[in-house]
Amino acid sequence: xxxxxxxxxxxxxxxxxxxxxxxxxxxxxxxxxxxxxxxxxxxxxxxxxxxxxxxxxxxxxxxxxxxxxxxxxxxxxxxxxxxxxxxxxxxxxxxxxxxxxxxxxxxxxxxxxxxxxxxxxxxxxxxxxxxxxxxxxxxxxxxxxxxxxxxxxxxxxxxxxxxxxxxxxxxxxxxxxxxxxxxxxxxxxxxxxxxxxxxxxxxxxxxxxxxxxxxxxxxxxxxxxxxxxxxxxxxxxxxxxxxxxxxxxxxxxxxxxxxxxxxxxxxxxxxxxxxxxxxxxxxxxxxxxxxxxxxxxxxxxxxxxxxxxxxxxxxxxxxxxxxxxxxxxxxxxxxxxxxxxxxxxxxxxxxxxxxxxxxxxxxxxxxxxx
Amino acid sequence: xxxxxxxxxxxxxxxxxxxxxxxxxxxxxxxxxxxxxxxxxxxxxxxxxxxxxxxxxxxxxxxxxxxxxxxxxxxxxxxxxxxxxxxxxxxxxxxxxxxxxxxxxxxxxxxxxxxxxxxxxxxxxxxxxxxxxxxxxxxxxxxxxxxxxxxxxxxxxxxxxxxxxxxxxxxxxxxxxxxxxxxxxxxxxxxxxxxxxxxxxxxxxxxxxxxxxxxxxxxxxxxxxxxxxxxxxxxxxxxxxxxxxxxxxxxxxxxxxxxxxxxxxxxxxxxxxxxxxxxxxxxxxxxxxxxxxxxxxxxxxxx
Numbered sequence: 246x247x248x249x250x251x252x253x254x255x256x257x258x259x260x261x262x263x264x265x266x267x268x269x270x271x272x273x274x275x276x277x278x279x280x281x282x283x284x285x286x287x288x289x290x291x292x293x294x295x296x297x298x299x300x301x302x303x304x305x306x307x308x309x310x311x312x313x314x315x316x317x318x319x320x321x322x323x324x325x326x327x328x329x330x331x332x333x334x335x336x337x338x339x340x341x342x343x344x345x346x347x348x349x350x351x352x353x354x355x356x357x358x359x360x361x362x363x364x365x366x367x368x369x370x371x372x373x374x375x376x377x378x379x380x381x382x383x384x385x386x387x388x389x390x391x392x393x394x395x396x397x398x399x400x401x402x403x404x405x406x407x408x409x410x411x412x413x414x415x416x417x418x419x420x421x422x423x424x425x426x427x428x429x430x431x432x433x434x435x436x437x438x439x440x441x442x443x444x445x446x447x448x449x450x451x452x453x454x455x456x457x458x459x460x461x462x463x464x465x466x467x468x469x470x471x472x473x474x475x476x477x478x479x480x481x482x483x484x485x486x487x488x489x490x491x492x493x494x495x496x497x498x499x500x501x502x503x504x505x506x507x508x509x510x511x512x513x514x515x516x517x518x519x520x521x522x523x524x525x526x527x528x529x530x531x532x533x534x535x536x537x538x539x540x541x542x543x544x545x546x547x548x549x550x551x552x553x554x555x556x557x558x559x560x561x562x563x564x565x566x567x568x569x570x571x572x573x574x575x576x577x578x579x580x581x582x583x584x585x586x587x588x589x590x591x592x593x594x595x596x597x598x599x600x601x602x603x604x605x606x607x608x609x610x611x612x613x614x615x
Numbered sequence: 616x617x618x619x620x621x622x623x624x625x626x627x628x629x630x631x632x633x634x635x636x637x638x639x640x641x642x643x644x645x646x647x648x649x650x651x652x653x654x655x656x657x658x659x660x661x662x663x664x665x666x667x668x669x670x671x672x673x674x675x676x677x678x679x680x681x682x683x684x685x686x687x688x689x690x691x692x693x694x695x696x697x698x699x700x701x702x703x704x705x706x707x708x709x710x711x712x713x714x715x716x717x718x719x720x721x722x723x724x725x726x727x728x729x730x731x732x733x734x735x736x737x738x739x740x741x742x743x744x745x746x747x748x749x750x751x752x753x754x755x756x757x758x759x760x761x762x763x764x765x766x767x768x769x770x771x772x773x774x775x776x777x778x779x780x781x782x783x784x785x786x787x788x789x790x791x792x793x794x795x796x797x798x799x800x801x802x803x804x805x806x807x808x809x810x811x812x813x814x815x816x817x818x819x820x821x822x823x824x825x826x827x828x829x830x831x832x833x834x835x836x837x838x839x840x841x842x843x844x845x846x847x848x849x850x851x852x853x854x855x856x857x858x859x860x861x862x863x864x865x866x867x868x869x870x871x872x873x874x875x876x877x878x879x880x881x882x883x884x885x886x887x888x889x890x891x892x893x894x895x896x897x898x899x900x901x902x903x904x905x906x907x908x909x910x911x912x913x914x915x916x917x918x
Contacts, residue, residue: 249805257807261722267711268718269728271781272735274774278742281753407649415646426906427654433828433902434657434895435835436744437869441876441891442660475653503635505642526741533743535838536873567745567838574748574842579757591749595742602741606734 282595286588288580365589371546373573373583381586383593388548389563393466393538394531396559400471401531402524405478409523412479413486414508425483432476436536443469443541457560463549464559466542470534474527481526485519486512518608525605529598532567539568566590664895668888676889680853685875686882690890692851695858696865697897699765700840701833703861704772709826711773712780719781720788721810740778744838747775751843764862768844775839776829783825787818824909831901835894837869845870847878868894 311319319337338348368382412424447468448460455464489512497507513520543562550557564572570587577584628636665672679689715732723729751771761767791814799809815822837845845867851858859865872890875882 257805260807264714264718264722267714268723268732270711270715271739271778272732274777275735275739275742277754278739278746278750278774281758282746282749285749285753285757404649404653407646408653411646411650415643416650424650424654427657429906430899430902431653431657433831433835433898435837435869435898437835437837437872438891438895438898441872441887442664444876445887446660446663472653472656479653503639505639506635508642529741533741533745535743535745536869540873540877567743570745570749571838571841574752588749588753591746595746598741598743598746599738602738603734606737 279592279595282588282591286585286592288585365586369546369548371569373577373586379582381582383566383569383590385546385548386564386566386569386590388550389463389542389546390532390565390567392463392549392557392559392563393470393542393565394528396463396467396557397470397474397531398524398528400467401474401478401527404471405475405523405527406482406520408475409479409482409486409520410508410512413483414504414512425480428476428479431472432480434473436473436534437540439469439473439537440540443537447541451560455560459543459562461541461543461562462560463542463557463563466538466563466565467559469537469541470531473534473537474530477530478523478527481523482520485516485523488519489515518611522605522608525601525608529601529605532601533594533598535567535571538565539571542568544568544572566594570594661895661899664888664892668885668892671883671885671889672892677893678854681848685848685871685879686886690868690871690893691853692849692858693866693868693871693890694893695851695856696765696845696849697834697868699859699865700769700772700844700867701830703765703769704776704833705826705829707770708773708776708780708829712777712826713784713822715777716781716784716788717810717814720785721806721814736778736781739774740782742775744775744836747771747839748842750774751839756843762862763842763844763846763864765844765859765865766861768840768865768867771839771843772833772836775836776833779832780825780829783828784818784822787821787825788814790821791817820908820912824905824912827901827905827908831898831905834901835869835898837867837873840867840870847874868897 338345365381365383366387367384368380369385370380370382371385372378372380408424408428412421412428416424443465444461447465451457451460451462451465493511493515494507497511498504502510542565544564545562546564547561549559549561549563570590573583574587577587676689677694678691680691681693682688715736719729719732723732748771751767751774755761755767755770756763759767761770795813795817796809799813800806804812844864846864847866847870849864849866868890872887872894875890876887
């Protein structure tokens with residue numbers, strides 16, 4: 246039996262516990278992210294608290310003998326007694342502070358301002374800075390994100406998969422090493438530099454080529470995003486192709502087919518799940534990208550889809566979900582409606598990318614288990 | 616008696632062979648041009664940026680203070696701020712990430728907890744940077760009451776870089792052959808001693824490569840530091856390496872590029888491009904370092 250001092254054994258136990266704690270840190274952080282983003286948005290999500298309070302207070306000031314300060318005080322006091330804030334108005338009616346007509350008016354005003362998740366998702370009006378009637382509808386922002394992502398994938402998927410095929414199957418080992426390094430460097434360019442390129446170089450190019458009045462558009466953002474997502478598609482796609490056993494290739498080549506026939510008939514079917522995962526991860530990157538689209542797609546809240554040809558108007562400016570948070574968070578005071586709504590957009594983004602990454606992971610796992 | 620075989624005909628390509636060879640050529644050409652279309656922009660863009668930035672580029676540019684409302688002068692406060700953010704965030708993320716990877720690769724059994732952790736690592740890596748920013752704002756700036764400060768921004772960046780450090784470290788650890796560990800265990804060495812004396816020394820270079828790569832990522836990110844610590848302009852003492860404190864707000868190179876190109880009017884073009892080149896230079900330099908280290912290691916492996 247080896248002899249080891251007690252101190253050493255104890256120290257080792259401590260270190261091993263520390264390692265275990267660090268091991269679960271990733272889980273802790275995922276939950277923490279969800280918790281804190283949720284926490285900051287909680288007022289809006291649970292019954293639209295802030296909205297109802299402000300709506301009630303605004304409505305109260307219209308009643309004779311109640312000024313701003315008193316209205317705020319009434320609302321604040323009632324809110325403490327009764328968590329269901331709507332009852333403030335009932336109470337006012339019972340106490341005969343307001344009459345029935347005013348009661349209905351206040352009720353309808355509250356209803357109009359109440360936060361509804363469905364309305365939030367499906368209306369296009371995004372006027373967070375309006376003093377009299379701020380409205381938060383993210384449909385146009387979602388359309389912005391979707392349009393830029395779709396168009397960028399139309400660029401990145403064929404080019405990314407094509408490059409992956411070339412690097413994996415068609416080029417010499419030496420060229421392969423070089424290309425992989427270049428792709429890696431391409432992936433390293435910071436998103437704000439990409440955005441800057443969009444804002445300066447691509448902006449000029451698009452204005453000159455298409456004669457558009459403004460060059461920071463869906464198309465600009467999509468090209469930039471496309472270039473940004475290609476490296477991830479190439480590297481994951483190449484991994485997927487490398488995972489196909491060489492015996493498949495040898496069998497095909499042995500039958501006398503050309504490389505392209507082998508790729509088309511053997512490799513693509515064999516690697517299709519991995520390639521799909523690569524595309525999904527590219528989409529995830531496109532949805533979550535912030536600085537590049539903030540700089541490259543312009544700043545107008547605008548739905549680029551409509552029924553007329555070509556259905557997606559690529560030469561219009563849009564604002565995406567991510568860009569909205571980045572651009573407006575600085576102006577939104579803490580716990581204001583605007584601030585909370587921006588956090589709800591954060592939850593939306595988190596959930597979206599979570600689903601995309603999870604499905605990519607499940608697809609990759611599916612291959613491994615086969 | 617069989618008919619004489621026409622040898623010339625026997626070696627002519629049949630139409631199907633002609634077709635498949637033509638298709639092969641087309642496919643090769645298409646894939647080659649697709650790859651070039653990905654590679655050329657990198658060269659063109661970098662070339663164009665440097666060309667435009669040339670009038671403003673010099674070594675002084677990095678060590679000079681910005682003047683005249685940031686329309687002239689250098690980028691020293693932003694450069695120093697980025698240095699602070701990168702170093703502090705990696706000082707937090709690297710130990711946690713390496714230990715997490717050690718746990719996953721050396722200790723964890725294949726059970727639900729391990730699967731959950733792996734899933735969390737993958738998802739953490741996919742969280743958009745702006746959501747990290749919201750998290751940093753809610754958790755570090757407000758809940759932990761750090762305010763907008765270098766430490767809050769560094770912590771946010773640390774959470775963001777953590778999953779990638781875990782992944783790259785895990786890869787480096789699993790490259791160490793199992794026989795190394797078995798030999799050590801057979802000598803009666805404990806699990807931790809084996810890791811400390813055998814596994815880590817044999818994988819340290821791979822681990823470092825992964826961490827260095829995150830330097831460039833942390834230096835280039837803008838969104839996570841926008842609301843948590845980086846601000847448009849800060850006055851700091853010139854020529855002093857410790858000009859920032861942990862709880863100060865700071866400038867950062869990536870944030871500076873964003874500010875200069877969107878928030879401040881009448882900035883000379885060459886200055887904007889020079890900042891972009893400086894940021895790009897830092898990032899690509901660090902990456903090149905990491906890549907060459909990796910290539911060197913691959914050719915000088917001990918086993």
